[in-house]
Amino acid sequence: MTFSVFVLFFVALIAGAVAFYIPKINTSTYKLWLVFAGSYLFSITIVHIFPDLFAQATQPALLGVCVLIGFFLQQGLEFLSSGVEHGHIHVHEHKHHQELSAVWVLVALCVHAFLEGGMLAHGQSGHHHHTSNTLLWGILLHKAPEAFALMSVLLCDVKSKAKAVLMLMIFAAASPLGLFLSNYLVLNEWLSSQALMILLAIVTGNFLHISTTIVFESSADHKFNAKKMGIAIVAAGIAIATEMLF
Secondary structure (H helix, E strand, C coil): CHHHHHHHHHHHHHHHHHHHHCCCCCHHHHHHHHHHHHHHHHHHHHHHHHHHHHHCCCCHHHHHHHHHHHHHHHHHHHHHHCCHHHCCCCCCCHHHHHHCCHHHHHHHHHHHHHHHHHHHHHHCCHHHHHHHHHHHHHHHHHHHHHHHHHHHHHHHHCCCHHHHHHHHHHHHHHHHHHHHHHHHHHHCCCCCHHHHHHHHHHHHHHHHHHHHHHHHCCCHHHCCCHHHHHHHHHHHHHHHHHHHHC
């Protein structure tokens, strides 16, 4: 667990720092990274998380409902965050930024990140160790552009750079806190296995929303792009190979 906590925190912090020191990034390269991350996350959700989730289910219909809840919960969080969890970088006029509350963006992303961390508690022991590693990679792949986009918004919305860095650190700590708290509750039997499965299903719905949105929004006017399709297929192949070989 210590390694996961360390990596979750510092990947988000470093990616946000990149936005702080390098405020501009090549848009084409950034979108290709998002396509890879989105396709990988979608693929591990389909070939890994779903089978693992429903193979252990005593009430599969209930878990299916929880997946839907997670999907629409993410839609609500996106309304507050303006899609920053998809890695979207928003550059608008100052008047618009007065309407966009950096605090609400941070709150929405922290809720999402906290749930992600809690999901990792599912794989912290025994035969679920592989599940934890696979999920960790999937989370990290979209955590970096998420933190970069958040810092880009904060640099526009928050006058004090010191305050922006503090808010980034709060976001970076959200996933490790979710992992630590959930793991503690599970080990002390304050969180039942059924409750953990429900949490897993809700976050699975989150992942479905985020990953599909990234992939579908990566091409302007939804036109076919061979390069992006190739990267998406490579990412899916890596996810399948990880599941089959390790």
